[in-house]
Amino acid sequence: MLLVLVLIAIGFMIMFRMKMNPQTVISVENALPRIVIALILITFSFAIAGFMIDIMYILIGLIVSILSNNSAGGTYYDATRFKNEYMMSSGWDLYRDIRARFGLQSIGMALGSAFTQIVPVSVYLALRTVGGVIFIFLMKWILEFAVNKGGDLFGLANSEIGLATAVLGPGNIIKSIVEIPMFGFFLIFLFMIGFIYVIPWIVAILIGFSILFLFFRLFLILFTSYLKLIINVIISPLLLLFEAVPGKSAFKYWFMNLVSNLIVFPIMIFVFILAYLIIFNTASSDMTARLPYLYGIDSNSFRLMIGLGIIFLIPDFVKTIKEVLGIKELPFAIGFGTYFGGVAAGVGGVTGLLGQYGSIALALNYIPGGKKLLSKITGDKENNPFDRVQGGGGDTATSTTTR
Structure with a gap:
């Protein structure tokens, strides 16, 4: 036809x-x-x-x-x-x-090593040291949570070793090391683990988010191409x-x-x-x-940076x-947005209604008798969120005029 x-x-x-x-x-x-x-x-x-x-x-x-x-x-x-x-x-x-x-963990270790080799040695050691300290306090928080939440269940709170010593404040750590040498070795062990692994783990997490974002982006590119291909064939x-x-x-x-x-x-x-x-x-x-400026990184890490780049x-x-x-x-x-446009529209509608309510409430606040009407609408006769508006209040303005 x-x-x-x-x-x-x-x-x-x-x-x-x-x-x-x-x-x-x-x-x-x-x-x-x-x-x-x-x-x-x-x-x-x-x-x-x-x-x-x-x-x-x-x-x-x-x-x-x-x-x-x-x-x-x-x-x-x-x-x-x-x-x-x-x-x-x-x-x-x-x-x-x-x-x-x-492997994602291997990527984190290699890239973490590569990125830390870019910075000076002093900054590199400082980052590693911060990683060790962060790991100690992380384990402190985990043990504290385990003692408080699961101590009675697993018998940790009443043990002779006393895991509570691991959650002592900074002022008692030295005392604990002197009194219990094994605890000092335990802290050193935690510090070395953090010194070696924390920075690569952080890099692995960041790279993981980047890879996840790229995954969705490439998947949408492929799916869009497939969808356009189907449309091309249908409307040919x-x-x-x-x-x-x-x-x-x-x-x-x-x-x-x-x-x-x-x-x-x-x-x-x-x-x-x-x-x-x-x-x-x-x-x-x-x-x-x-x-220039690209030397100082070992070859294995450099290859990984180029490939992922x-x-x-x-x-x-x-x-x-x-x-x-x-x-x-x-x-x-x-x-x-194609699939979640309805959610965005719903959120936008709610935001618009809230904005309209705020504008109406603010206008009523400046009209004589408006505060009482607003209190009846909201059901809160004591607190009015617009009482703090500078120079505001319809009833206040009326009383001032009367005086």
Whole structure:
């Protein structure tokens, strides 16, 4: 039906000799071929989309196979295993790849060591010392909580060793060390644990939040691309109808949108594998070429910083490649606001009502007799939150005028 309407419109264009541009007039000769091409494209639009998806999978396989080969004739990783993992990957696999197949605790230890090597030795030792002290007081709080909440249950409060000595104030710590040498060794042990592990643990927590945020961001990028791909396929007959109109090029716009949504998946896999190779398959040497101000970090930590840095730049890579290809995407965007927009609207409505109530209450406070009316509405005859307003109070103003 729509195609018939388009053909009728083209017929009227030919009859009234409309111009495609200042030099060209629409005629039967240049309209008929475009109508035939539009019909062919509409018929095979679904097949074209399926073919492009197959090309995407072939490209992913080529990326995995090419990057697996090294110059010595061997392989950096099992290409078959990687292909199977990427072809059938899930959301948890995305989280694994964002970590570059690295343990989160190991990332924290390595990056914590790398970041502390950037600062001077005195600051480095100070940070480690602060970490040791923080760990002691953390254990003090944990033991205090255990004694207060679970002492009677587990028999800790009445033991001869007395875990309560671990929760003594700072003034009694020295006395406790003198009286009970083992407690002093225990404090030293806690301090050494904190000295070694607290800063890396803090870095691991911060990196963990960053990885979690990047996980949701990349997942939304992938899901948005998939959603736009589906929309492209569904509305392809409608878009490609305009290919029949002389002077229009709807197929290029549709095809480039198809490419822009599919190219996201190979780009991410390429960057994930590249980061994996940098972290696990580059030579560990202190002679790694670096630029000024980047020396002083051991090679293993430096490789991890580079690999994770590349992964964190994936959204920028995707955006840049789309801009280089000159792709103008469909005007659809999806994010957390798409799914939780109702919550935001509800919160905004409640906030608006509270603001209106505050404005009305403030206005009543300045009207003679308004305070009594406000007290009846709120049910609080003694306390009025607007009594403290400078120069305020309708009743006060009335009494002052009377005097």
